[in-house]
Amino acid sequence: MLADTAHLLRRREIWVWAFGLPLIFFYFIGTITARWSTGGNENNVLAVYVAAGAGPIADHLLAHLKTLDYSIARVPARPALTGYDRQLSIPADFSTDILAHKQTILIFKRHDSGLDAEHDTVRLDRAIFTVLGDLIVLDNANESPTVESLNALDRAPRLVRLVTKAAGHRKVAPSGFEQAVPGSMVFFILMVMLSYGAGSLVAEREQGILRRLACSPMSRASVVSGKWGARMSIGLIQIAFAMVTGTLLFHVRWGSYVWMVLLVLIAYAAFSTATGILLGSLARTKSQAGAFGALAANLLACIGGCWWPMEIMPRTMQTISQLTPPGMAMDALHQLVNFGSGPIAAVPGALALFALAGVASFFAARKFRFQ
Numbered sequence: 001m002l003a004d005t006a007h008l009l010r011r012r013e014i015w016v017w018a019f020g021l022p023l024i025f026f027y028f029i030g031t032i033t034a035r036w037s038t039g040g041n042e043n044n045v046l047a048v049y050v051a052a053g054a055g056p057i058a059d060h061l062l063a064h065l066k067t068l069d070y071s072i073a074r075v076p077a078r079p080a081l082t083g084y085d086r087q088l089s090i091p092a093d094f095s096t097d098i099l100a101h102k103q104t105i106l107i108f109k110r111h112d113s114g115l116d117a118e119h120d121t122v123r124l125d126r127a128i129f130t131v132l133g134d135l136i137v138l139d140n141a142n143e144s145p146t147v148e149s150l151n152a153l154d155r156a157p158r159l160v161r162l163v164t165k166a167a168g169h170r171k172v173a174p175s176g177f178e179q180a181v182p183g184s185m186v187f188f189i190l191m192v193m194l195s196y197g198a199g200s201l202v203a204e205r206e207q208g209i210l211r212r213l214a215c216s217p218m219s220r221a222s223v224v225s226g227k228w229g230a231r232m233s234i235g236l237i238q239i240a241f242a243m244v245t246g247t248l249l250f251h252v253r254w255g256s257y258v259w260m261v262l263l264v265l266i267a268y269a270a271f272s273t274a275t276g277i278l279l280g281s282l283a284r285t286k287s288q289a290g291a292f293g294a295l296a297a298n299l300l301a302c303i304g305g306c307w308w309p310m311e312i313m314p315r316t317m318q319t320i321s322q323l324t325p326p327g328m329a330m331d332a333l334h335q336l337v338n339f340g341s342g343p344i345a346a347v348p349g350a351l352a353l354f355a356l357a358g359v360a361s362f363f364a365a366r367k368f369r370f371q
Helices: 002-009 012-036 056-067 078-083 094-099 115-140 147-155 177-206 209-215 220-248 258-282 286-303 315-321 325-338 343-367
Strands: 045-050 071-074 086-090 107-110
Touching (some): 002 012, 002 220, 012 177, 045 056, 045 078, 056 071, 056 094, 056 115, 056 147, 078 086, 115 147, 177 220, 177 286, 209 220, 258 286, 258 325, 258 343, 286 325, 315 325
Parallel strands (some): 045 071, 045 086
Antiparallel strands (some): 086 107
């Protein structure tokens, strides 16, 4: 097994596919998807330019925006807004125009779109309607909207209060390196085992290496287990490399149960290894093994949530995703790493992967061919 492992590691292709390309995927996919996140204070900064003479109603509006989880960054001039993702401009005579029942326009700009943009629209509308409601109350009471009257209105008890609470723990779909590093790792383990692992076995058969092993005193079980062990060793090295580089270079945190994360990945690597040997025994040529392995790995990676979190898929696709081996691995990793769940949440996925690994190993041993 050790000799076979060393033989595999001497090939340049294994270094490219197992270690070189994963690093590139970690960086580019993690950087591209970093803006998917919908949580955190860094995503709630609202840059505001308040023109001179905007009046007390403008300050009242900003106070309500702060209650909606915005971190207000007031800038001294309008051009300074360009350095922020969210930009709000409040015109001069804002308060005067409102009191004179004249139309006034707030200008809000955002660099991107999506769910976060819709959330911004809802929050801005809430703040604006709340301010309008306060002005109506003061008008009915024949009071002028001064700083003191607006502050007094905020301090007054509300006759109607809406109490809301979460129905459960909110699961925010992982993004950035938290998705890219585990997802790319899961993909490349399967890719290397199905493509290179199977192709190298076909090459050894074509070169007569397996026939010579068949003539040696080694048993069939020893040969198969040696091939399995060598490829499993490559998979374990890939796991260690991805976790170390993910931690040191991309600051990925693997949760409080690293041992369970490792158990899930070992089960997944065992399945990928056995499936690669089975494919190597069924394929007739090296190119056939490589082509089918690459196609299967990419297809399963797409369905299994390696390129994007399965949590953003439609419900039906999420169910299908969790029936695939990459989907089982990614779901367990998300539970442990991203959602803060305990080890018990990953047990079904780990058991399923170990079961699939056992089935694939059985058929790999039965179908193994020396020639």
